[in-house]
Amino acid sequence: MKFVDNVKADVTTDIVYMMCPMHLLKLEEQIQELEIGQILEIMTDYDGALEDIPAWCEKTGNEFLGMTDSGDFFKFYIKKMAR
Numbered sequence: 001m002k003f004v005d006n007v008k009a010d011v012t013t014d015i016v017y018m019m020c021p022m023h024l025l026k027l028e029e030q031i032q033e034l035e036i037g038q039i040l041e042i043m044t045d046y047d048g049a050l051e052d053i054p055a056w057c058e059k060t061g062n063e064f065l066g067m068t069d070s071g072d073f074f075k076f077y078i079k080k081m082a083r
Contacts, residue, residue, distance in 0.1 A: 004066030
């Protein structure tokens with residue numbers, strides 16, 4: 001897993017405490033709102049996101065920049081690269 005520091009997100013979506021598959025549904029919904037090149041930060045406490053979000057990025061052509069782990073939740077950073 002790629003860990004990052006000081007990524008400046010254009011939009012943050014907090015889905016901590018939401019059940020699966022909300023992390024992917026919200027990701028799909030929010031990424032549509034961004035312009036190509038903008039960065040989305042997704043906050044979640046769902047462990048499955050560790051595999052799901054990077055795989056979603058690879059499948060959709062968006063760039064997984066990395067993540068942080070606060071101990072209580074994860075922050076994932078995704079750069080919109082595709083429509």
